[in-house]
Amino acid sequence: MATSEFVPQPARYAVFVDAGYLYAASGALLLDCGSRREYRVAAEKLIKALTGHADSRLVGELLRVYWFDAAPKKQPTVDQRVIANLPLVKLRLGNLNAQGQQKGVDAQLREDLEALARHRAITDAVLLAGDEDMLPAVEAAQAYGVRVHLWGVEPTHGSNQAEWLVWESDTVEVLSADFLRPYFTKAKVLPVPAAPSAPAAPGRAAVPSPSQVFAGRTPAVKPPPVPAGARAGQVAANAGTQVTPSTVAATTTSTVGAPISDGKLGPDRDHMLEIGEHVAQKWLFERGRDNIRDLLPGPILPPVIDKELLIEAEKELGSSLRPYQEARTFLRDGFWERVYREFGIGIGKSG
Structure with a gap:
């Protein structure tokens, strides 16, 4: 009699x-938000909560969590990293x-x-999803004996999961708003620099946002590029001096040695x-909270670190x-936004 090659599978x-x-479903349910930039997620704590919940529901040990997301050109964001x-x-x-x-x-x-x-x-497999496109993955796993x-x-109304996906799954559970609420918070939005106003009351200095410090030095709308000769003539006319070749050469570079933008659009704000948040x-990670704390309260970085x-x-x-001052402004904003979030500091609030 042949010995069976079947080995009992440990529960996993x-x-x-x-x-x-x-x-998307949690943002709509908890915060009435439609965009990820409108809220923050404590992803590490959320994942621990999900695995803890699974441990209380299933027999066996956790193999791992597979986290499926998307990013432009598959370049991971700060939170994804x-x-x-x-x-x-x-x-x-x-x-x-x-x-x-x-x-x-x-x-x-489906492949995994x-x-x-x-x-x-x-x-067993826990699938946290709602799209009917996940149905082939469910059917493929079940064909090999996986539950x-x-x-x-929890939906805001009706259902936020495809009917066929619900029908084909072995068990179905809905995570409540109370379960998810601790891990989602509304994002603090950096204020747009306002027009000059009356000075703050004595003894109460306003704390500017990174945008107010850095972006205020650059006009919101850049003028079209001016030919070098014309720019030199304008400078000389304003100064009441004669236009010379050296004047033309001197005005083709900025006073700090950075090249002048050629009129092309720089990297977009998001x-x-x-990138600023990632840095x-x-x-x-590399230097620890104590070293980063030395930079606070900001929002001006020491020249070497900048x-x-x-x-x-x-x-x-x-x-x-270097040609894009506005892009560098956004870069610093992203850097400080992440640092402020790490230390629980409000952005753009009065002191």
Whole structure:
């Protein structure tokens, strides 16, 4: 009689999270927000809460958490880099197109879930998702004997999960607003610099935001580029001096030695904010809170550190930022926004 090759499978589960669904549904439910930039997520604490909840519901041990998200050109954001550093968490990134749509996320989820099921790595899978595109992943896992437990976010009304996805899952559970609320908070928005007003009351100095400190030196709308000769003539006319070749040469560079913008648009604001936050996050990891605390209260960086921020950002961007004063403003804003958030400091509030 032939011996069976079947080996009993130990109980083990994995958690698969469609972050796009989780964030969008939670933002709408808890904060009435439609954009991620409108709120902040304590991702590390949220993931611990989700794994703790799974541990209380399922038999066996956790294999790992698979976190599926998207980013423009698959370049991870600051928060995504933090998630990728967490133990037992695997970050999977799809592409986020110009319309804000995730591409490739469902295919990656199906590939991971099916591979784990095929190799008998798990007996159960928790799927936190709502899109019907996840249905093939559920069916593929079930074909290998894996039980799929569908989790959803409490809807604002009706349902926020596809009907077929609910039908095909082995169990279904809805995470309540009370469960999710501790991990989502409204983002502090940097104020737009206002017109000059009356001075603050004696003994009560207003704390400017990074935008107010740095962006105030640059006009909101840049004038079109002026030919070098014409610019030199204008300068000389204002000064009452004669136009010479040396005057023309002198006016083709700025007084601090940085090249003058050629009129091309610089990097967009959101991209620069993300890079600034990433550099700050990197410093927090490498240098610790105590060293970063030495920079507070801000928002002006020491020249040496400001130069280092610029160099790190140019490495990340792959091009020079020196012609784009506005982009450097956004870069500093992103840096301070992350530092202020780390230390729980309000931005742009009066002292």
